[in-house]
Amino acid sequence: MATNAKTRKAARYAVPVAVAGVAAATVAMVPAFANSGSPDLPKVTAQQLIEKIAASDVQQLSGSAKISTDLGLPTLASGLLGGGGVTGGSANPGDKIAQLANGTHTVRVAADGPDRQKLTFVDGKDEYSLIHNGADVWGYDSKANEVWHEKDTEGAAQGKDRQGKDHKKTADRMGGAAPQQLAQDILTAAGPTTDVSVGDTAQVAGRDAYQLVLKPKHGGSTVGSVKIAVDAKNGVPLRVQLLAAEGGKPIVDAGFTKVDFAKPSADTFAFTAPKGAKVTEGAAEAGKGGAGHGKEFKGLESFPGLDALTGGADLAGGKGGETKVLGEGWSTIARIDTGGGKSLKDIENDKNAPKEAKQFLDSLGGKVTGKFGEGRVFKTRLVNALITDDGKVYVGAVTKDALVKAADANK
Template sequence: MAANTKTSRKAARYAVPVAVAGVAAATVAMVPAFANAGGPDLPKVTAQQLIEKVAASDVQQLSGTAKLSTDLGLPTMASGLLGGGGVTGGSADPQDKVAQLANGTHTFRVAADGPDRQKLTFLDGKDEYSLVHNGADVWGYDSKSNEAFHEKEPQGSERGGDKKAADRLASSPQQLAQEILKEAGPTTDISVGDTAQVAGRDAYQLVLKPKQSGSTVGSVQIAIDAKNGVPLRVQLLAAKGGKPIVDAGFTKVDFAKPAADTFSFTPPKGAKVTEGSDAAREHGAEGKGDGFKALDSFPGLGALTGGANGKGDVKVLGEGWATVARIDTGAGKGLKDMQNDKNTPKEAQQFLNSLGDKVSGKFGEGRVVSTRLVNALITDDGKVYVGAVTKDQLVKTADSAK
C-alpha cells in the first residue's frame, strides 16, 4: 500500500475527513437546536456546521477518564463466551480484552499524543489492564496474571500495523463518533438535539436517525465539545426505547499534552511475554474471519464454519441501516444436521436447543437469535443472516435474497 494512503488512514483516526461534510450534506437537517432541555445556553448551529466543526478539529492530545456501558441483551450463555472467541495470546491479548467490552459497564483511563502514542488503562476491579501504543510498538499488560502481549510493526512500513493491535485502541468516544459519521449517508437523517454537559464541558448533540424502517436502532446521539469539536460521548439508542444499548463518554477530560513517560512501557520482571505473531500461529487462526473464529470457539460449532479450513462466503444485502450480511459457511452442514449428529457435544446440543424462535419462509427453515441490537437467522441449510434489523426485516431479507 502506498505511503500516502497510510498517512491518510493515520490522519483519519483523529479527525473526521472533511469529505464527510459533503457526503452527508444532502441528508443533514439544516435546522438549529431551539430547546436546551436544561443544558447550557449555546449559540444555535446547524447539523452541517457541527459536522464541519468535528472535521476541522485538530485536537490530538488529551487525557482523562471514560466509561463504556453496553447492554445488548445477550443471553447468559452468549455473555459467557465473550473474551474467548478470537485469536488469544493469553489474558494479556488486546483482542480478548476488547471483546469483553461487549457487555456490562467498564471504566478506563485514556491518553493520546498524536497518531503514534495512545494508552488505555482498564480499571475494572482492583487489577489493571493497560494497552499502550508507542511508535512501532503495541503492548498489552495484565497486572493480575503478570502477562504481556507485544506486537511490532514491520520495519520500513508506515503505520503497517493499522489493522492489527493498534486498531484495538479505538474504543474511545472520539473513535466511535468518527466511525459513525464516516458511515453516514443518504439513509440517515442528521439533526441537532438538545445541548448537554459532558465531563464538565459544554456540548452540542448531533442526532442520527435511520430513514429506513426495520432497523433496531432508534438513534445515535453524539455530544460534541462546543469549543474544540471533539466528540465527548456517543449513545446508541434502541428503536424500542429503554436505556442506551451503548453509552460511551468521558467523565473527565483534559486537552493538555500528556507527559512523555505516559506511553513508556517495559514488561515487569518475571512477566510472561507473548508476541502477536506467535499467538496467531499458536491458535491456527490465520485466514479466518472473526465471525468464524467465534463459532469455532464453542464446542461442536466448528462444523458450521467448515472447521479450521472453512472458506465461508459473505454477501452484503440491502444498504444503510437495513444492511444484512449473509454468510454461506460452505460447511455442507446446518442446524438440523448438527442437532441430529450423535457426535455433537452435549454442550453444543444444549446451545442449539436454546437458540431463539423457529421461523420459516422462502429461504427454508431456521432459528432467529436476538439481542437488543443484532438479530441473526441461522438456517437449517447452513446459512447465517445477521444485521441490526428486526426479526421481521431479517426474514424478509432472507426471503428476497438471491
C-alpha cells in the same frame, strides 16, 4: 452525506481515547456520566456541527472514560465475551478488547499524537494497561504479572499514513476504536438512508456539548438512533451513544467522565517490564501460529458449534461461504450461503451430534417459518441472524421480521 476532505482529515488525525468495540462496538452510564443540564449554546445546523468535528485537530488529552455494552446476548455468547473467547495469556490485548462487548468498564486514557497512547482498564485493585509508545506496544496485566509486547516498527516509520494498510496492528486498532474515530466512521457511513439533526445540548465530563443525532429514515433496523456529543469549543466527540429502536437503555454508550486537553507528560507512556514478569512477544507468537495473537471477536462465526451447523463455512466471507449483500444503509443484510452442513433438524434429532452444536442451538431464539422454509433466529439487541434449515444465514442490524422477509425474497 458525502465524506469531504475535512472529514478524512479528522479521521486521520483522530486522537485515541478509549477502546470500544463494534466492534464489535462492540453501555448505560452512571449518573456522573449522564447529562447534568442543557447549557445555553449558540444555535448550529447539523452541517456546521459536522464541519466542527471534521476541523478538530486535538491530538493531546488525558482523562477517564466509561464504556458499557448491553447487547442482550444469550448466555453462551455472554460467557465467551467474558474472557473465554480469546486465548494466549492474560496480557494479550485481544482478550481485553473482546471483553468490551459485554458489561461496563472504566478506562483511564492518555494520548499525545498518533504514536503515543495509553489505556488503563481498572477493575478494583487490578489494572490492565495497553501502551503505544513509538515502535513499541505493551500490554501489562498487574494481577497475573504478565506482559505482552509487539514491535510496530513499520507503523512508527510511516506514522499516521499507516491508516491505509490492510493489516492493522494493535496500535492501529487502539486509534480505530476511539470515540473520535467511531464518530467519524458513523458519519462516513451515514448516507441517503439517514436523517441527521442537532439534538438537545448536554454536559459531558463537565464540558458543554452539542449533540448530533443520526436516525434511520426507514423501518426495519434495530438501531433507533446514534447520538454524538461534541465539545462545543474544540469539536472533539466526547460521547457516542447507540440507542435501540425497541427502547430501553443504550446498546452502547462510550465516552469521557473526566477529560483534560493538556499535553500528558512523556513518562506517561514509558514502560519497563517488571522484574519476574512473564513476557510474551506478540509478533513471535503470530509467526508461530501461537494461540490468541491476532484473534478478534468477529461475530457469529466465533461461537463453538456453529461450524457443525454450517459445514465449516467461514461466515466472515472466507472459505466455503458465498456472501451477497441485500439492501442498503441501516437495513443492510448479508446473505451467506454456507454450502454445506447438516440441517437444524438433523442436529436436533442426532443423539451423536457434538455437544457444542447442541449448546449453540439452545442459545438460539424460537423457530421461524416462511416461504424460505424453516429456521432459527440468533437474537441480540443490535445484530440478529436467521439460520435457515438448508444452511443459509441472513445477518444484519435488523429485526427478525426483516430477516424473514429477506429470506422469503431471496430463497
